[in-house]
Amino acid sequence: xxxxxxxxxxxVQPVGSPLSLECTVEGTSNPNLYWYRQAAGRGLQLLxxxxxxxxxxxxxxxxxSASRPQDRQFILSSKKLLLSDSGFxxxxxxxxSGGTEAFFGQGTRLTVV
Amino acid sequence: RKEVExxxxxxxxxxxxxxxxxxxxxxxxxxxxxxxxxxCRKEPKLLMSVYSSGNEDGRFTAxxxxxxxxxxxxxxxSKLSDSATYLCVVNPAGTYxxxxxxxxxxxxxx
Numbered sequence: 001x002x003x004x005x006x007x008x009x010x011x012v013q014p015v016g017s018p019l020s021l022e023c024t025v026e027g028t029s030n031p032n033l034y035w036y037r038q039a040a041g042r043g044l045q046l047l048x049x050x051x052x053x054x055x056x057x058x059x060x061x062x063x064x065s066a067s068r069p070q071d072r073q074f075i076l077s078s079k080k081l082l083l084s085d086s087g088f089x090x091x092x093x094x095x096x097s098g099g100t101e102a103f104f105g106q107g108t109r110l111t112v113v
Numbered sequence: 114r115k116e117v118e119x120x121x122x123x124x125x126x127x128x129x130x131x132x133x134x135x136x137x138x139x140x141x142x143x144x145x146x147x148x149x150x151x152x153c154r155k156e157p158k159l160l161m162s163v164y165s166s167g168n169e170d171g172r173f174t175a176x177x178x179x180x181x182x183x184x185x186x187x188x189x190x191s192k193l194s195d196s197a198t199y200l201c202v203v204n205p206a207g208t209y210x211x212x213x214x215x216x217x218x219x220x221x222x223x
Contacts, residue, residue, distance in 0.1 A: 032209045043215035090156055099145045102211050104156040
């Protein structure tokens with residue numbers, strides 16, 4: 001069966017520090033991969049998605065970036081965090097053909113102080 | 114206009130009640146629709162997909178109205194454990210994106 005791993009679960013980082021969140025998927029090949037952010041009391045905002053290695057689509061201009069160095073690995077990064085980057089970051093995957101549901105990792109709760 | 118809109122609630126209902134949520138979407142070419150459930154401080158989890166002919170899973174019934182561009186979720190015989198936020202999700206045609214509504218909070222009261 002397919003599983004998605006996301007870590008760390010919680011993170012407290014100072015303003016201006018770098019960020020690296022990692023997500024890996026097991027049990028499937030060539031998945032679509034997604035990064036979402038959920039601010040406190042708000043909906044899920046799509047940040048990036050990828051349909052293949054090295055391919056990244058950005059949805060929202062910000063100081064975040066994403067990379068997909070391997071088929072089942074998706075990384076979210078920032079060189080310098082802002083207070084507004086605080087939130088619940090969720091990685092998700094879906095089958096490459098689309099039209100089916102997405103499955104989420106357990107999320108990383110990031111607090112920028 | 115937001116791509117996917119939901120009434121944020123909260124809907125406070127007694128145990129055993131029937132409750133319905135609606136969700137509207139703006140992209141008429143959208144092809145796939147889902148309802149997710151999100152518990153406090155947890156990741157969203159798929160509740161059910163929404164099919165054109167409507168579908169039922171136990172106490173839950175989902176309907177799609179393409180002409181009016183809305184989907185609905187009906188929960189019968191509400192349980193305390195149904196308390197959560199229900200997220201409407203749309204997959205626009207020709208994209209791999211999942212667009213989420215802001216969610217509707219449900220509280221089932223004893």
